[in-house]
Amino acid sequence: GESVGLHLPTLSVQEGDNSIINCAYSNSASDYFIWYKQESGKGPQFIIDIRSNMDKRQGQRVTVLLNKTVKHLSLQIAATQPGDSAVYFCAENNINSGNTPLVFGKGTRLSVIA
Amino acid sequence: GAVVSQHPSRVICKSGTSVKIECRSLDFQATTMFWYRQFPKQSLMLMATSNEGSKATYEQGVEKDKFLINHASLTLSTLTVTSAHPEDSSFYICSARAYGGGKDNEQFFGPGTRLTVL
Numbered sequence: 001g002e003s004v005g006l007h008l009p010t011l012s013v014q015e016g017d018n019s020i021i022n023c024a025y026s027n028s029a030s031d032y033f034i035w036y037k038q039e040s041g042k043g044p045q046f047i048i049d050i051r052s053n054m055d056k057r058q059g060q061r062v063t064v065l066l067n068k069t070v071k072h073l074s075l076q077i078a079a080t081q082p083g084d085s086a087v088y089f090c091a092e093n094n095i096n097s098g099n100t101p102l103v104f105g106k107g108t109r110l111s112v113i114a
Numbered sequence: 115g116a117v118v119s120q121h122p123s124r125v126i127c128k129s130g131t132s133v134k135i136e137c138r139s140l141d142f143q144a145t146t147m148f149w150y151r152q153f154p155k156q157s158l159m160l161m162a163t164s165n166e167g168s169k170a171t172y173e174q175g176v177e178k179d180k181f182l183i184n185h186a187s188l189t190l191s192t193l194t195v196t197s198a199h200p201e202d203s204s205f206y207i208c209s210a211r212a213y214g215g216g217k218d219n220e221q222f223f224g225p226g227t228r229l230t231v232l
Contacts (some may be wrong), residue, residue, distance in 0.1 A: 042226060043120075043226045089157060089158070099146050099163075101148045101160050102209075103160070104150075104157045104158045106156075106157050107156075107157050
């Protein structure tokens with residue numbers, strides 16, 4: 001069945017460095033992807049999204065890259081800060097398939113070393 | 115805008131009791147709400163999809179008689195964990211999908227409810 005997975009379960013980075021979190025998805029029909037940040041004891045917080053007709057999208061300090069050829073998604077965080085420490089999930093969906101829910105990947109814990 | 119609330123945020127109950135969790139969309143109408151469960155150090159797993167005015171659709175392996183879902187209005191869905199047992203202890207998260215306003219596919223998440231069954 002469809003699944004969304006991650007290459008790295010944990011990631012430790014020095015404060016100020018850039019972080020790259022990766023995600024692989026298996027459903028080639030997925031056309032909408034989102035990155036969420038989840039802090040301990042809280043719900044997922046939207047970071048950035050991208051549709052399949054794009055391969056890159058930038059936000060404030062974050063960039064999402066989409067490679068549909070290899071079904072790979074990444075989140076880049078520039079100048080990582082202690083407040084970025086959290087678990088990051090990618091999620092995917094097919095907008096054209098109707099009212100379907102987001103499917104979440106396994107998550108990557110990002111730890112920022114001060 | 116697009117705020118989703120959950121109540122309670124944390125609940126501790128004895129084994130065998132039932133617990134109701136509310137999910138509300140505060141400033142938009144949600145025709146569909148989703149319920150997820152998250153165990154420690156794991157991802158969000160979809161439990162069910164709740165459509166306003168109709169029966170919920172449950173994912174495989176989720177007991178519909180144990181996890182009762184009611185979506186009686188466009189702003190409220192409830193999840194009742196009946197005869198809760200310690201293995202039901204988890205973090206329950208709802209999300210709501212807004213239709214209209216150019217954000218038809220966006221899901222907005224609640225803050226979660228931590229259930230601990232003793």
